[in-house]
Amino acid sequence: MTTTSAAPTTTDVPGRRTAAQRLAEHKPFWDTERETMPPRQREAVILERVQHQLRYAYATLPFYRRHYDAHGFSPDSVRSLEDFTTKVPVVTKKDLIADQAAHPPFGSYLGVTPRDIARVHGSSGTMGNPTMYGVSHRDWARCGQAMAMGLWCAGFRPGDLVQVTFPFTMFFGGWGNVQALELLGAGCFPTGSMVPTERQIDFLHDLSVDAVIATPSYLAHLGQRAEELGRPVSGSTVGLALVGGEPGGSIPAVRARLREQWGGLDVIDGAAGSTSEMYPFLTNIGCLQDPDGGVHLFQDENYTEVVSRDDPNVPVPVGTAGATVATHLWRESQPMIRFWMGDEGLLDDAPCRCGRTYPKLPRGVFGRIDDMLLIRGANVYPSAVEAAVRATPGAGAEFRIVVDRPHDLDEICVLVERDADLPEAEAPRLQADLEERIRRAVNVRVPVEVVPPGSQEAQTFKARRVVDNRPRG
Amino acid sequence: MTTTSAAPTTTDVPGRRTAAQRLAEHKPFWDTERETMPPRQREAVILERVQHQLRYAYATLPFYRRHYDAHGFSPDSVRSLEDFTTKVPVVTKKDLIADQAAHPPFGSYLGVTPRDIARVHGSSGTMGNPTMYGVSHRDWARCGQAMAMGLWCAGFRPGDLVQVTFPFTMFFGGWGNVQALELLGAGCFPTGSMVPTERQIDFLHDLSVDAVIATPSYLAHLGQRAEELGRPVSGSTVGLALVGGEPGGSIPAVRARLREQWGGLDVIDGAAGSTSEMYPFLTNIGCLQDPDGGVHLFQDENYTEVVSRDDPNVPVPVGTAGATVATHLWRESQPMIRFWMGDEGLLDDAPCRCGRTYPKLPRGVFGRIDDMLLIRGANVYPSAVEAAVRATPGAGAEFRIVVDRPHDLDEICVLVERDADLPEAEAPRLQADLEERIRRAVNVRVPVEVVPPGSQEAQTFKARRVVDNRPRG
Numbered sequence: 047m048t049t050t051s052a053a054p055t056t057t058d059v060p061g062r063r064t065a066a067q068r069l070a071e072h073k074p075f076w077d078t079e080r081e082t083m084p085p086r087q088r089e090a091v092i093l094e095r096v097q098h099q100l101r102y103a104y105a106t107l108p109f110y111r112r113h114y115d116a117h118g119f120s121p122d123s124v125r126s127l128e129d130f131t132t133k134v135p136v137v138t139k140k141d142l143i144a145d146q147a148a149h150p151p152f153g154s155y156l157g158v159t160p161r162d163i164a165r166v167h168g169s170s171g172t173m174g175n176p177t178m179y180g181v182s183h184r185d186w187a188r189c190g191q192a193m194a195m196g197l198w199c200a201g202f203r204p205g206d207l208v209q210v211t212f213p214f215t216m217f218f219g220g221w222g223n224v225q226a227l228e229l230l231g232a233g234c235f236p237t238g239s240m241v242p243t244e245r246q247i248d249f250l251h252d253l254s255v256d257a258v259i260a261t262p263s264y265l266a267h268l269g270q271r272a273e274e275l276g277r278p279v280s281g282s283t284v285g286l287a288l289v290g291g292e293p294g295g296s297i298p299a300v301r302a303r304l305r306e307q308w309g310g311l312d313v314i315d316g317a318a319g320s321t322s323e324m325y326p327f328l329t330n331i332g333c334l335q336d337p338d339g340g341v342h343l344f345q346d347e348n349y350t351e352v353v354s355r356d357d358p359n360v361p362v363p364v365g366t367a368g369a370t371v372a373t374h375l376w377r378e379s380q381p382m383i384r385f386w387m388g389d390e391g392l393l394d395d396a397p398c399r400c401g402r403t404y405p406k407l408p409r410g411v412f413g414r415i416d417d418m419l420l421i422r423g424a425n426v427y428p429s430a431v432e433a434a435v436r437a438t439p440g441a442g443a444e445f446r447i448v449v450d451r452p453h454d455l456d457e458i459c460v461l462v463e464r465d466a467d468l469p470e471a472e473a474p475r476l477q478a479d480l481e482e483r484i485r486r487a488v489n490v491r492v493p494v495e496v497v498p499p500g501s502q503e504a505q506t507f508k509a510r511r512v513v514d515n516r517p518r519g
Numbered sequence: 520m521t522t523t524s525a526a527p528t529t530t531d532v533p534g535r536r537t538a539a540q541r542l543a544e545h546k547p548f549w550d551t552e553r554e555t556m557p558p559r560q561r562e563a564v565i566l567e568r569v570q571h572q573l574r575y576a577y578a579t580l581p582f583y584r585r586h587y588d589a590h591g592f593s594p595d596s597v598r599s600l601e602d603f604t605t606k607v608p609v610v611t612k613k614d615l616i617a618d619q620a621a622h623p624p625f626g627s628y629l630g631v632t633p634r635d636i637a638r639v640h641g642s643s644g645t646m647g648n649p650t651m652y653g654v655s656h657r658d659w660a661r662c663g664q665a666m667a668m669g670l671w672c673a674g675f676r677p678g679d680l681v682q683v684t685f686p687f688t689m690f691f692g693g694w695g696n697v698q699a700l701e702l703l704g705a706g707c708f709p710t711g712s713m714v715p716t717e718r719q720i721d722f723l724h725d726l727s728v729d730a731v732i733a734t735p736s737y738l739a740h741l742g743q744r745a746e747e748l749g750r751p752v753s754g755s756t757v758g759l760a761l762v763g764g765e766p767g768g769s770i771p772a773v774r775a776r777l778r779e780q781w782g783g784l785d786v787i788d789g790a791a792g793s794t795s796e797m798y799p800f801l802t803n804i805g806c807l808q809d810p811d812g813g814v815h816l817f818q819d820e821n822y823t824e825v826v827s828r829d830d831p832n833v834p835v836p837v838g839t840a841g842a843t844v845a846t847h848l849w850r851e852s853q854p855m856i857r858f859w860m861g862d863e864g865l866l867d868d869a870p871c872r873c874g875r876t877y878p879k880l881p882r883g884v885f886g887r888i889d890d891m892l893l894i895r896g897a898n899v900y901p902s903a904v905e906a907a908v909r910a911t912p913g914a915g916a917e918f919r920i921v922v923d924r925p926h927d928l929d930e931i932c933v934l935v936e937r938d939a940d941l942p943e944a945e946a947p948r949l950q951a952d953l954e955e956r957i958r959r960a961v962n963v964r965v966p967v968e969v970v971p972p973g974s975q976e977a978q979t980f981k982a983r984r985v986v987d988n989r990p991r992g
Contacts, residue, residue, distance in 0.1 A: 151725050161678035164701065166708035166726065178726070183704065205634035214687030215711040216722075228637065231656065235639035238688040240713070242959060249689075252624050253639065253651070486715055 057310030062285040063256055065312050065334050068201045074401060076198035076230075077191075080346060081402045085395065088403070089127060091346050095375035096130050097121070099383055102157075109145045109155035110383065113137065128361070131351055136358040136371055136386040142177060142323070151178045158182045158379045167218040169322055169425060179218060179322055182379035186225075189326035189377075192347045193226030196328025199342060199402065200288050200314040204231035206256040211246060211264055212291065212423075213239035217489075218322045219291055219423070223259050226328065232257075239264075247272045250284055257286040261423040262294030262304065262313075263455050269307035280309030286334075290317035290327070291423030292455060296340060296410020300454040312337050318410030319370050319389050323382050324348055330407065335400035340408035342398070349373040350407075351384075352393050358386060367392045370411065387411075419449060421458055424490040428512050431460060434487040440468045440476045444502040444511075451516040459493045460484065466499040530783030535758040536729055538785050538807050541674045547874060549671035549703075550664075553819060554875045558868065561876070562600060564819050568848035569603050570594070572856055575630075582618045582628035583856065586610065601834070604824055609831040609844055609859040615650060615796070624651045631655045631852045640691040642795055642898060652691060652795055655852035659698075662799035662850075665820045666699035669801025672815060672875065673761050673787040677704035679729040684719060684737055685764065685896075686712035690962075691795045692764055692896070696732050699801065705730075712737075720745045723757055730759040734896040735767030735777065735786075736928045742780035753782030759807075763790035763800070764896030765928065769813060769883020773927040785810050791883030792843050792862050796855050797821055803880065808873035813881035815871070822846040823880075824857075825866050831859060840865045843884065860884075892922060894931055897963040901985050904933060907960040913941045913949045917975040917984075924989040932966045933957060939972040 056064040075081045083091075100121035103110035114121070117135040124130050145153040152160070164186035168176040181189065202208065208227055212220030214236060227234040235253065237246055246268060250258065258265065265287055272279045287304065289295035295315030304313050314332040318341045329344035343350045352368040354360035362368035370389045374381040389411035398406065419426040428447050435445050442463030449458050464476055473496040480494040529537040548554045556564075573594035576583035587594070590608040597603050618626040625633070637659035641649040654662065675681065681700055685693030687709060700707040708726065710719055719741060723731065731738065738760055745752045760777070762768035768788030777786050787805040791814045802817035816823045825841040827833035835841035843862045847854040862884035871879065892899040901920050908918050915936030922931050937949055946969040953967040 160680060160706070160727070163680065163706040166680065166706060168722075186701075207633060207636065207639065213711075213713060214709065215713040216709070221709070228659075233633070233636040233639060236687065236689070236694070238686075240686060240688040249641075254633070 056285045056312050059281055059283070059285070059309055061254055061283040063203075063206070063283075064285060065201060068203050068286070068334060072203050076195040080344075081195070081199075081404065083346070083403060085403055085405075088346050092349050092375065093127055093130075095346070096127070096349065096373060096383075097124055099373065099375060099381055100124055100134070102378070103155075103381060103383055107155045107157055107381075109141075109149075109153055112154075113141065130384075131353065131361045132359050134359075134384045136384045137382060138386045139177075139323075139388070146177060152180045152380065153178075155380055156180055157381065163379070165221070167221070167322065168216040176216070177322070179325065180379055181325065181377075185377045185379050189222065190225045190229050192326040192344065193222045193328045194229040195344065195347075196316065196326070196331040197223070197226050197230055197232075197288070199331050199333050199400070200316060200328075201286050201312060201334030202227070202230060202232055202257060202288070205233070206286075207233040207235060207253060208257045208259060209246070209250055209253075209255045210234060210236045211239060211241075211258065211260040211268075217424075218325055218327075220259070222325060222327060223288070243268060243271050244275065247275060247277055247279070250279070251277055251282055254283045256283060257288070258284055259288045259290070261291040262289040262297075262300050263292065263422055265289060265304055265313075266300075266307065269304070273307075278309075279307065282309070284308060284311055286312050286314070288314050288316045288331075290315070290320075292420045293317060293411055294455050295332075296407075297454050298338070301338065303454070315341050315410055318407055319343075319350060319372070319387060319391055321385075321387060323380075323385055324372050324374070324387075333398065333400040333402060336398055339398065340394065340406040340410055342400075342402055342404040342406050343393075344404055347375060349375055350393075352391060355390070358384070362392075364393045364395050364405075370407075419456060419458060421456055421488075421490050421492070424488060426458065426488045426490060426492075430487045431484055431492070432511070434483040435460070435462055435480065438462075438476070438480050438483050440465050440472060441480065442466065442468075442499050444504060446502060446511055446513050448513045449516055456516065459495060461495045461497050461502070463499050463502055464496050470498075529758045529785050532754055532756070532758070532782055534727055534756040536676075536679075536756075537758060538674060541676050541759070541807060545676050549668040553817075554668070554672075554877065556819075556876060558876055558878075561819050565822050565848065566600055566603075568819070569600070569822065569846060569856075570597055572846065572848060572854055573597055573607070575851070576628075576854060576856055580628045580630055580854075582614075582622075582626055585627075586614065603857075604826065604834045605832045607832075607857045609857045610855060611859045612650075612796075612861070619650060625653045625853065626651075628853055629653055630850075630854065636852070638694070639689075640694070640795065641689040649689070650795070652798065653852055654798065654850075658850045658852050662695065663698045663702050665799040665817065666695045666801045667702040668817065668820075669789065669799070669804040670696070670699050670703055670705075670761070672804050672806050672873070673789060673801075674759050674785060674807030675700070675703060675705055675730060675761070678706070679759075680706040680708060680726060681730045681732060682719070682723055682726075682728045683707060683709045684712060684714075684731065684733040684741075691798055691800075693732070695798060695800055696761070716741060716744050717748065720748060720750055720752070723752070724750055724755055727756045729756060730761070731757055732761045732763070734764040735762040735770075735773050736765065736895050738762060738777055738786075739773075739780065742777070746780075751782075752780065755782070757781060757784055759785050759787070761787050761789045761804075763788070763793075765893045766790060766884055767928050768805075769880075770927050771811070774811065776927070788814050788883055791880050792816075792823060792845070792860060792864055794858075794860060796853075796858055797845050797847070797860075806871065806873040806875060809871055812871065813867065813879040813883055815873075815875055815877040815879050816866075817877055820848060822848055823866075825864060828863070831857070835865075837866045837868050837878075843880075892920075892929060892931060894929055894961075894963050894965070897961060899931065899961045899963060899965075903960045904957055904965070905984070907956040908933070908935055908953065911935075911949070911953050911956050913938050913945060914953065915939065915941075915972050917977060919975060919984055919986050921986045922989055929989065932968060934968050934970050934975070936972050936975055937969050943971075 164183040294300040329348040394408040395405040445462040637656040767773040802821040867881040868878040918935040
């Protein structure tokens with residue numbers, strides 16, 4: 047399952063630091079002992095930590111105690127990692143949402159007092175009820191180190207100037223990267239998502255930026271606009287990109303296009319199999335020595351298992367596709383223990399040329415098992431779109447969410463019937479109203495088309511309102 | 520010139536930490552030695568540092584060497600703080616812009632190599648040429664401590680949960696606050712400016728937020744919307760607000776209205792007399808013991824002088840209004856030495872009830888000497904608006920920027936003649952185009968009105984295009 051790609055591909059552009067230079071300039075690892083530990087020895091560490099986390103959660107966090115009691119599970123019964131996989135019930139996003147609704151705002155799994163919290167972030171949320179994330183001061187400090195280890199693995203080095211284009215808002219996305227760049231000693235230029243693309247392009251040229259952190263779709267957009275503006279990025283100093291927020295970074299076609307557009311930069315995926323629940327995120331990250339080879343899993347920080355799609359207590363063998371389940375080994379605040387990610391992936395434990403003994407998800411994650419959509423880096427729940435449509439005066443009974451993948455990434459549009467009582471002339475106003483409400487609900491702009499009343503077949507199952515035109519494969 | 524306000528005013532609302540509680544819970548100062556040093560002793564420290572900075576700048580930074588040589592100034596001639604004021608030529612924003620244009624991107628006053636930079640930020644800029652700020656790793660760490668000292672002075676304490684609503688983008692604004700909250704041990708919820716106001720209000724209620732960091736106009740907007748939504752903030756847990764980004768925080772009417780709206784919270788000004796050039800910003804900040812008494816000046820970090828409006832080498836006595844000039848005593852990267860701020864203020868060196876021996880700007884800054892406008896926290900240069908108007912097809916020869924202060928803060932609108940060749944029916948399209956271009960140029964939405972050709976008197980002096988309807992006083 048390992049790829050056969052050659053050595054790092056950075057093209058030799060004047061002023062650009064190549065992968066070979068990056069790798070030669072500094073120590074190879076952030077934490078040599080952890081990163082090169084023999085896997086068997088690491089498993090002993092992981093076992094000790096899962097046992098600790100299980101005892102801690104059961105003793106301290108009402109959410110876990112109820113959950114485990116309801117499943118008849120006792121933490122003492124876990125004596126091996128196999129026990130862990132086969133005995134511990136998973137936690138789902140739905141469980142967390144329900145617990146936060148019953149115990150607002152952080153649920154009964156916070157584990158620390160609100161006064162111990164260093165950072166609060168939130169998901170985009172549905173219907174005004176985003177999932178709230180709280181990270182304790184101790185966890186924030188520890189996670190920063192893990193994130194720095196991730197950036198180091200990706201090839202970021204002291205002295206790099208890094209343009210970070212993730213939005214800086216309640217979403218967790220860019221913040222951990224900023225913290226990790228600081229710890230690592232790199233320069234950070236956090237432009238965020240509000241600086242117009244034209245200016246982002248000027249900056250990366252004028253400041254001789256070394257690396258960019260972006261969603262893969264925004265990286266492609268930057269490249270395309272730069273070409274149109276006559277300031278192509280193929281000759282820029284940008285030799286390294288960390289992509290995240292959506293799964294494109296492990297899709298070969300996306301990677302190849304970005305590489306070509308940007309004149310041979312190294313694209314590192316830092317997203318595959320990660321979610322806001324699983325902060326620190328950069329424990330699933332590609333290495334500069336084999337950026338096409340998938341993402342390493344820092345298993346002694348966040349432990350990822352691949353299990354049966356149908357039964358999370360049934361492991362699948364290395365090299366076989368299944369569903370990913372992840373566990374925080376160190377977090378005291380909102381620790382996830384066997385969190386059902388909803389992603390499809392497979393494990394590879396072959397040695398990597400980088401020397402890290404961490405296993406990989408060689409193809410990243412290549413499918414969503416649940417219904418959440420990832421649109422331009424944002425989690426979009428069909429139920430949130432539905433809620434927005436339902437709340438809009440003049441919208442009729444039926445609507446469709448059409449999902450497509452015109453190139454490599456998902457896009458959606460929403461077709462909404464107008465109410466039979468609404469004059470056709472009012473359709474543009476309704477459209478604008480719908481677009482605004484949906485944008486507020488899901489935090490992404492989604493085009494809306496207003497269609498005549500009765501033009502869509504009435505549905506009784508919500509799932510049938512999502513029309514999936516994405517190519518299968 | 521000291522105010523006669525009584526003790527801190529936080530109202531006793533359930534769950535709200537009052538000023539008295541904040542002050543009783545922890546040590547009174549962040550750095551007792553610095554903050555309570557006898558002023559004479561501090562002056563010796565300041566003198567030693569200005570001499571150091573002058574020698575460093577002259578020896579190392581081409582910008583300063585040229586500037587000082589051109590003025591016939593020699594650093595060795597400064598043997599007292601009086602020498603410093605009377606002999607050292609000031610630096611203006613125009614000087615910096617010209618130097619960055621000649622020596623892009625950071626000017627010839629960076630002082631470190633680009634590889635030493637921890638953070639890059641930028642001003643809103645005009646015509647695609649923002650001022651670029653670079654902060655070295657050493658400075659970033661030191662400034663964080665100064666900012667934490669500022670937040671402590673304002674009354675922020677470990678365990679506070681703080682909602683930060685400044686935009687997080689290339690502007691410097693909110694970032695230093697996040698860093699300082701982290702150092703101080705407070706909880707940070709950086710919502711930024713992209714989370715809709717309705718959600719910001721839900722969050723501050725649902726998360727029992729202790730303090731908010733915002734522009735004074737956004738704080739007022741939050742309060743007003745919360746009232747309209749039936750979730751008034753007067754009963755919220757928010758007992759403390761740090762305001763910045765615009766001068767409202769030192770305007771008594773603004774302070775009084777915010778206090779009433781928010782049920783008696785303490786409003787601390789952290790903006791008066793500060794600019795992005797002068798990072799760390801929170802060296803000019805109010806104290807919780809006397810929030811109406813103006814801002815303290817941490818003179819041993821950034822040294823502020825008040826001088827004649829007409830001659831920056833002529834000091835004015837304590838208690839007399841003049842122009843502020845500021846100096847970085849510790850920065851190695853882009854140090855400002857006698858930077859002409861363009862603000863009007865006066866010094867007060869009477870003892871403060873908080874025990875800090877730092878002098879104050881008792882009324883903050885109460886006027887702009889230069890023509891830059893501050894609109895909702897953003898620097899708006901009339902020249903940038905002009906450039907946007909000039910670049911818009913269909914715009915006529917004349918326009919006016921109308922500045923008014925309907926309540927306590929400045930607002931502008933732009934009246935633009937349409938070109939005589941443009942049909943009147945095209946006016947709405949022109950208006951939309953102008954609004955979009957101006958927004959991009961100045962990063963703030965400004966309403967535009969399209970007026971008939973020839974309806975405005977032709978101007979030959981640019982300054983006459985700004986119509987200032989603000990009340991005088």
